[in-house]
Amino acid sequence: MTRxxxxxxTGTCLLLGACAMSQPLVGSATPDKTSPVASTNSLQVSDLxxxxxxxxxxxxxxxxxxxxxxxGRIVLKTDLPPVQVYNHFYNxxxxxxxxxxxxxxxxxxxxxxxxxxxxxxxxxEPSSLGGTAxxxxxxxxxxxxxxxxxxx
Numbered sequence: 596m597t598r599x600x601x602x603x604x605t606g607t608c609l610l611l612g613a614c615a616m617s618q619p620l621v622g623s624a625t626p627d628k629t630s631p632v633a634s635t636n637s638l639q640v641s642d643l644x645x646x647x648x649x650x651x652x653x654x655x656x657x658x659x660x661x662x663x664x665x666x667g668r669i670v671l672k673t674d675l676p677p678v679q680v681y682n683h684f685y686n687x688x689x690x691x692x693x694x695x696x697x698x699x700x701x702x703x704x705x706x707x708x709x710x711x712x713x714x715x716x717x718x719x720e721p722s723s724l725g726g727t728a729x730x731x732x733x734x735x736x737x738x739x740x741x742x743x744x745x746x747x
Contacts, residue, residue, distance in 0.1 A: 640665055642710065643731065644687025646680050649673045655730075663692075666713070671729040672722060677704065680719050680727045688715075712736050 639661035655670035673680060681704050688695070693708035693715060703720040718730040 640669070642691045642693070643669070643715075644684055644691060645671070646673045646675055646683045646729070648675070649729070663710075666733055666735065668733075669731045671731070672726055673729065674726045677719050677721050677727045680729060681706070684717050684719070709736065712738075 640658065642663040649671040650673070652670040652672060655668070657667040658665055658669065659667045675683070681700060684706055685695075685698065688706070688708050691710075693710045696707040696709055696714075698707070699705045703718060705719075706717040708715040708717070712735055713733055714736045716732045716734075718732075720728050722728045
């Protein structure tokens with residue numbers, strides 16, 4: 596009976612630990628506390644207006660490159676409401692050299708920016724557990740309207 600109870604408690608602890616896979620964007624001495632985002636240096640990404648108190652979803656993110664030459668996807672969670680996150684990006688991205696191309700503000704909001712030869716697509720939506728989920732995809736811009744994959 597004692598072994599069964601110990602095994603059940605161990606399994607429950609492992610399951611709960613697996614559910615909490617997000618990590619603060621700024622390193623802290625106590626990983627279970629959310630640190631405010633003062634800098635994106637821990638990500639080696641220097642050209643985004645990251646909302647305060649965001650957590651990086653490491654298993655859903657892929658970053659290739661560093662500083663202001665990176666490409667890939669960053670997935671964040673924040674406790675801020677979606678409209679506040681939208682306003683944060685809308686008002687903050689120009690300060691990092693991004694030019695707004697278009698926006699859609701709805702249940703799932705999308706902001707599209709250009710900076711040099713890169714394009715950023717920011718998707719903002721309410722999280723099912725409260726707060727907001729953010730996906731930032733940065734890719735190279737297609738040049739001169741050429742097809743991404745050329746046919747025969």
